[in-house]
Amino acid sequence: MDCRPGCGACCIAPSISSPIPGMPHGKPAGIPCVQLMDDYRCALFGDPRRPAVCGNLRPEPTMCGAHRDEALAYLSDLEQRTG
Numbered sequence: 268m269d270c271r272p273g274c275g276a277c278c279i280a281p282s283i284s285s286p287i288p289g290m291p292h293g294k295p296a297g298i299p300c301v302q303l304m305d306d307y308r309c310a311l312f313g314d315p316r317r318p319a320v321c322g323n324l325r326p327e328p329t330m331c332g333a334h335r336d337e338a339l340a341y342l343s344d345l346e347q348r349t350g
Contacts, residue, residue, distance in 0.1 A: 268326045274335045275299070275307030277324050280342030285318040287311075293318075296346045 282296040288311065289301035302310040302317075311317035331338045 268328060268331065270326050271331060271335065271338070273307050274331070274338055275303050276331075276335055276338035276342050277321070277326075278303040278307070278309060280339055281320075281346050283318055283320055285320060287318055288316050297343065 278300045279298070280296060283290075283293045283300070285293055287293060287300060287302060294300055300309070304310050309317070309321070311321075330341055332341055
């Protein structure tokens with residue numbers, strides 16, 4: 268499955284504990300990553316500075332749902348249960 272255009276849920280909902288360029292202490296859950304562009308794509312996609320957790324996250328129907336709001340809800344719930 269490919270990422271849904273205009274989504275960016277995985278760059279907003281989860282917390283990231285590893286450093287990100289522009290966010291040296293990672294990012295809290297629910298806060299957009301500074302590398303999330305206006306079109307909801309990652310500015311670091313394919314860049315070796317991109318956190319490993321981001322590169323290992325793969326879109327799948329369960330996580331992404333039918334639209335962006337479902338993806339945000341799913342990932343936010345997962346973050347609350349595991350965070």
